[in-house]
Amino acid sequence: MITHELIERIEGEAVLDFKTAKSGVVEHADIRFLHFRGMESILEGRNALDALVIAPRVCGICGHSHLIAAVRMIENAYIDAGFSLTITPKAQAIREITLNCELIQNHLKWLYLVMLHESGKLLAEEPPVALKALYVTSQVNQLCALFSGQWPHSSYALPGGVTCDPTHIEVMQALKLLSEVEQFVAKEVLGCPLEKFELHLKSDSHRVLEGDFSTLLNHFERLNLLDAGKTHGRFLVLGSQSAILSNGEIRNADADLVSEDSSQTFAQGGNTYAKNALYNGDFYESGPLARALIGEREGITALYQQYSDSAQTRLCARMDETVKLISDVRYLLKNLDLSQPSFVTPTAIEYISGTGIGIIEAPRGSLIHRARIEKGKIVSYSIITPTQWNLGSGSPTNLGVAQRAMIGVESIAKASLIFRTFDVCSVCTTH
Amino acid sequence: MPSNPAKLRVIWLQGITCNGNTHSFLNDPSLGSLLESVEFIHHPLLPCTKSLSELVKKLPKSDLLIFEGSYRADFERAGVPMENILLPLAVKAKHIIALGSCASFGGIFKEGDDRITGILFDKEEMGGPLRDLSKKVIVLSGCPIHPKWLSFVMEMIIQGIKIGVDEYHRPKELYSYLVHNGCLRNEYFEWKVDSERFGTKEGCLFYAQGCQGPFTHGSCNKILWNEVSSKTRAGAPCVGCTEPSFPKRELFSTKTYMSIPAEMPLGVPKRSYLALAGAAKSFHIKRLEGKLIDDNA
Numbered sequence: 210m211i212t213h214e215l216i217e218r219i220e221g222e223a224v225l226d227f228k229t230a231k232s233g234v235v236e237h238a239d240i241r242f243l244h245f246r247g248m249e250s251i252l253e254g255r256n257a258l259d260a261l262v263i264a265p266r267v268c269g270i271c272g273h274s275h276l277i278a279a280v281r282m283i284e285n286a287y288i289d290a291g292f293s294l295t296i297t298p299k300a301q302a303i304r305e306i307t308l309n310c311e312l313i314q315n316h317l318k319w320l321y322l323v324m325l326h327e328s329g330k331l332l333a334e335e336p337p338v339a340l341k342a343l344y345v346t347s348q349v350n351q352l353c354a355l356f357s358g359q360w361p362h363s364s365y366a367l368p369g370g371v372t373c374d375p376t377h378i379e380v381m382q383a384l385k386l387l388s389e390v391e392q393f394v395a396k397e398v399l400g401c402p403l404e405k406f407e408l409h410l411k412s413d414s415h416r417v418l419e420g421d422f423s424t425l426l427n428h429f430e431r432l433n434l435l436d437a438g439k440t441h442g443r444f445l446v447l448g449s450q451s452a453i454l455s456n457g458e459i460r461n462a463d464a465d466l467v468s469e470d471s472s473q474t475f476a477q478g479g480n481t482y483a484k485n486a487l488y489n490g491d492f493y494e495s496g497p498l499a500r501a502l503i504g505e506r507e508g509i510t511a512l513y514q515q516y517s518d519s520a521q522t523r524l525c526a527r528m529d530e531t532v533k534l535i536s537d538v539r540y541l542l543k544n545l546d547l548s549q550p551s552f553v554t555p556t557a558i559e560y561i562s563g564t565g566i567g568i569i570e571a572p573r574g575s576l577i578h579r580a581r582i583e584k585g586k587i588v589s590y591s592i593i594t595p596t597q598w599n600l601g602s603g604s605p606t607n608l609g610v611a612q613r614a615m616i617g618v619e620s621i622a623k624a625s626l627i628f629r630t631f632d633v634c635s636v637c638t639t640h
Numbered sequence: 641m642p643s644n645p646a647k648l649r650v651i652w653l654q655g656i657t658c659n660g661n662t663h664s665f666l667n668d669p670s671l672g673s674l675l676e677s678v679e680f681i682h683h684p685l686l687p688c689t690k691s692l693s694e695l696v697k698k699l700p701k702s703d704l705l706i707f708e709g710s711y712r713a714d715f716e717r718a719g720v721p722m723e724n725i726l727l728p729l730a731v732k733a734k735h736i737i738a739l740g741s742c743a744s745f746g747g748i749f750k751e752g753d754d755r756i757t758g759i760l761f762d763k764e765e766m767g768g769p770l771r772d773l774s775k776k777v778i779v780l781s782g783c784p785i786h787p788k789w790l791s792f793v794m795e796m797i798i799q800g801i802k803i804g805v806d807e808y809h810r811p812k813e814l815y816s817y818l819v820h821n822g823c824l825r826n827e828y829f830e831w832k833v834d835s836e837r838f839g840t841k842e843g844c845l846f847y848a849q850g851c852q853g854p855f856t857h858g859s860c861n862k863i864l865w866n867e868v869s870s871k872t873r874a875g876a877p878c879v880g881c882t883e884p885s886f887p888k889r890e891l892f893s894t895k896t897y898m899s900i901p902a903e904m905p906l907g908v909p910k911r912s913y914l915a916l917a918g919a920a921k922s923f924h925i926k927r928l929e930g931k932l933i934d935d936n937a
Binding site: 215217218220221222243244246247248250251255256258259261262263266267268269270272300318322326339340343344346347348350351353354355356357358359360361362363364365367369370371372373374376382550551552553554636 | 654656657658659660661662663664666667668669671672675684685686687691692693715716717718719748749751752753783784837838839840841865866867868869870871872873874875876879881887889890891892893933
């Protein structure tokens with residue numbers, strides 16, 4: 210039987226076309242995204258710096274990631290054109306702080322607005338109150354705005370550094386906000402101090418904690434889904450590191466092996482706007498689980514050995530990453546050397562002709578911006594978003610990551626929940 | 641006032657969008673108290689009584705229809721073209737808000753597809769699909785909208801306060817200010833001291849870095865972003881995101897004519913500007929030429 214299922218309560222909407230057996234078990238699922246906006250062609254012909262205003266508008270929840278990818282792309286084009294740039298450690302650190310904030314707020318919204326809500330619905334339980342989490346995500350975004358001026362849609366990073374010139378007062382405010390966020394995560398989300406969470410994962414005692422995250426795991430357990438959602442076991446990180454994990458082995462990655470496959474798109478007679486992103490011709494999983502495994506985070510590595518790339522491991526990876534990001538932001542704030550310049554003026558963009566690539570780790574995985582610049586103008590622009598890795602739709606003989614994860618799940622509703630463990634973003638996928 | 645007033649019944653519908661206004665709205669720290677007097681019939685992320693599929697089937701009446709994103713007649717939500725969703729919902733709504741610059745004027749996505757418009761305006765012209773219902777449409781432009789601006793207007797609707805609007809149907813109490821008002825660099829503007837480079841606290845960004853604050857309507861520096869800052873406070877130029885002309889080109893440099901900014905501060909005749917600028921520049925204010933916070937002084 211074929212069923213078309215509209216997936217809402219994500220960024221945008223997606224359609225899953227399920228093929229099910231008589232028992233209801235999912236035999237195959239195609240993933241389609243139907244909204245296309247043409248961001249790349251909007252960028253073409255413009256001054257390269259305009260990308261710092263236009264590119265964040267690809268996505269309302271991870272626009273800051275697009276800003277940082279775009280600025281890195283332009284800086285890379287400077288190098289390609291033979292010009293040097295100085296980005297001070299302070300400017301680097303501030304970019305990392307604001308980018309990490311975006312990941313933290315994303316992960317908390319995913320937990321409260323999407324996962325707890327949808328899994329509770331399947332169990333016919335009153336969804337938990339998301340408002341308490343939204344207050345905390347507003348604090349995370351406030352921390353970001355102390356440096357970036359605003360969130361969403363800041364354009365405060367330019368080739369050469371950042372535009373802000375913070376004082377100790379902003380740094381102190383940021384640390385205070387971070388402490389409040391940390392208290393919330395410890396008390397409400399995890400049910401244990403942040404530094405203990407990884408130990409709980411390692412000793413497989415995380416399910417007995419009392420926090421909203423263990424409520425989610427409990428929902429999955431009752432739905433018999435903790436062990437579902439296994440996929441190819443191939444992982445990729447191209448931003449913070451450049452490595453792949455497959456067949457149990459971590460190897461260096463080469464961004465030149467990344468390709469896009471548009472065979473299933475409307476343009477080629479298919480039925481989606483989303484192009485698949487492939488590495489060396491294969492589908493790879495990107496995102497928090499990939500980052501934890503390739504970054505050899507102890508707790509997630511231990512869980513992976515025991516439970517493989519199941520829903521449980523994937524859910525835990527996003528929470529483990531939230532813990533890590535909070536501690537990273539604290540370290541960066543405490544070690545910020547305010548005496549360094551925020552910005553070192555580079556050669557004017559009009560002198561730059563070259564090709565640039567900017568890769569960063571966005572909330573959902575590796576984000577790539579690539580462009581050809583002629584005398585400061587964008588000639589061509591290409592964006593590969595994280596969801597193109599995870600939510601690609603392949604053929605039955607070459608399945609995408611989330612596609613494979615849904616096969617064998619006992620009902621459409623449950624398979625849709627497994628789909629959401631990948632943190633779906635339709636607006637990014639079909640930029 | 642009745643002790644238990646009925647909640648404002650709101651439909652939040654998305655056209656062609658990045659979801660930026662949705663996420664901006666979630667940043668309002670007072671969201672909880674606002675939502676006590678609101679019931680969402682539909683919202684893309686918050687708890688609501690109807691899913692999108694149910695919404696497009698029922699097309700219910702509402703007290704307030706909020707439309708986020710730009711409009712194209714054949715753009716589909718849940719398999720239904722927008723012209724068959726927006727118009728029936730709009731007719732049955734008491735109030736309508738065009739939320740964000742896409743819904744207001746067409747915005748960024750119009751740059752890639754000329755069929756795209758706002759719901760009331762198409763750039764500067766009133767050429768959107770709701771032009772016959774213009775009286776009940778309030779335009780809240782901005783890319784994205786400031787969460788408080790939306791919350792304030794929702795409160796005003798709840799309390800029955802009459803909302804005065806400008807030529808683009810934007811509430812005057814929010815959009816009569818310029819982004820320039822309240823900017824921490826105002827003194828540099830007054831004395832025509834430009835910013836030599838990005839990443840400093842000193843100098844005005846209007847002369848070389850492309851800041852559009854002196855001719856862009858919005859309370860960004862009165863009602864701060866995320867409670868703490870704004871683009872110009874973080875040293876970034878205003879990109880004019882609340883205006884129908886957004887996005888212009890060359891956003892990080894100021895177009896000049898005979899070394900004078902080509903676009904004048906709003907309402908200021910060029911001759912007056914030149915006279916004042918000449919006078920201001922003839923003085924050298926030592927304090928404004930040095931560091932704002934000078935550790936060696």
